[in-house]
Amino acid sequence: MARTRVQRQVYADLLERYGRQVADAFMRAVADLRAGAELQRVIAAMEAGDIEGALDALHIEPEAFNEIADRIRDAHEAGGKASVEGMPKRGPDGTALSVRFDGRNPEAERWLSRHSSDLITRLTEEQRQIVRERLAEAMRQGQNPRVAALEIIGRINRVTGKREGGVLGLSAPQEAYVSGAREQLASDDPAALRAYLTRTRRDKRFDRSVAKAIREGKAPDAAIAAKALTAYERRLLQLRGETIGRVEAMSSLQQAKFEAFRQAVASGKVAENTVTKVWRSASDLRVRHTHRSLNGDSARLNEPFRSPSGALLRFPMDTSLGAGTDEIVNCRCDCDYRIDFLANIR
Template sequence: MLFARASSLTRYALDASLAKRKSDDHIRVEQLVAKMERSVRQAFLTFVQNVRSQTVMREVAELLGRNDIDSALKIVDRYVVRMAPVVSNVFIAAANDETKALAEQVNRISPAVGISFDPTYQRAADLMADAQLNFIRDFTATQREAVRVALTQALIDGEGPIATAKAFRDAIGLTARQLAAIQNYRNLLAQGSSEALDRDIRDRRFDRTVQRAVNTGEPLSASQVDAMVDRYRDRYLMSRAETIARTETGKVVSQARDEAFKQVAAEAGITSDMVERTWRATRDSRTRDSHAAMNGQKVEGTEEAFISGAGNRLMRPHDPAAPASEVINCRCVQTLKIKRRTP
């Protein structure tokens, strides 16, 4: 928080010549997001590694052997809870980074002012708690659905306890939709279908073997199919890790930066009419068209919404009120400019 109120900021805005260039601010936020994404991605992969460990899977296999599926799922839930604190860590790191960036501007106007982010402030604490609880709720629901799909498929296949436990293990970290795609890929390989060569995330090192099986009509061996499917599953797992890291990090960083600004603005007397916000999209082929069209879009004040190329209103990137189609895998950021106040 501000240790000494910069009353002069109620009369003067931060001079644009003293602030960092927008491009520099955009780069700063992108670097922050990239760093936090690595943290979330590692937390997810650690979760998968821990749940798939021999110790945990022995316990799961024992429970499944007694047909106690709910208790087996609760084991996974415990590890989701252990992963969740990464959300609060990202929030605090992002808020501190944003506060530091604002401090460089504020201290040029009033060097006596000391600025820091207060994570214990009630609104900030509530935001972090909600973000962490929402992460636990959503991830747990998705993981439980995937595990139940895997167990159902094992039952349909008439698998025994060991194979059922393996199906449970292989579902960890994935979604039900991804599991269905993996099962479909296995079926294509077993059938010797050329459609298996159309799957984008397949390991192309196997293509020659698959093509030979298609051409000769000689089926792939069970071990060959297993190896190809395992690699396919691993790639889906990494894709899942990237999606979670990008979506969750972007959402939490956006909330944290917004909260950091509100804390500084409240103490420094920065009012809505002094703020100009700009939408910055990552300009590459992966950016959705509706966001590419928004790049450079400016809005005045803190309450005006951006308008996406799809016609949706967004208060900022990863707006929690926005449709999922505007949020998932979004890499956009918002930059802020404090304008001169009219005397």
């Protein structure tokens, strides 16, 4: 049990480290997209009513997210090595058990390639679609092209010289949150402004100005509203990065754990029927009910866990057997693996 507790802490430390590295890679990708956007081309295309031309001038391309794939590979490699280091050091006959993790194994490479490709494609297509819809809406409203472009790529911070704010990098729901906050901050309706003050990710440093506008029955000062919106966008983007970081680090580490034991079995050094895995939930009120039910369930290495929803998962975060996002998003579960050499002599 002591070894299991140590391994869980090792996993938690790896999750923290690589979750941050993936999140940082995502933030750098967004900063690179902002820096590479051709503002004047975007404006000219919008003036000509050319949405696709404006989109092309933003250069939202898969290559921008390649570093994320590199960090996912790093997490997978570290998780696999940590898993083999946690295996017993001696076999059933007392001889040394030497198992190494091969991150270049064809199965490991296949998962990394498919997973990273799917993620980068999803991020790229999502960003292009969000921007396309935002451009179309700006044109329908007759919005100033320059203002519309800056609402997408952000404005230059005079202190850092870098762009910040804007909807680039946000998810579709987050872009909708920004749109709603923009309307609220431009309104003189007290109810709309009070609604803005309920937004969890707002920067509370601007609350006093909003409260003053409510008392006076007018819209907040435009400059202050713009700063408040930029801060809101910045916080939403940070949340998006942290969420992607945690999900991708968890997916990589859980896959690596399974892969490490699969490789140990494939090498002939560990018999498959000696390996058991146990589902461990985070054991708090935030755990989804299906995973609360799975807590403590055990299965053989290649047997799936069956969620009460009917979904099959080889381990937490596994989607290879068709589990949907309702079983994956915000999952914090873990999986313990055990080798029982006595299984073959009972």
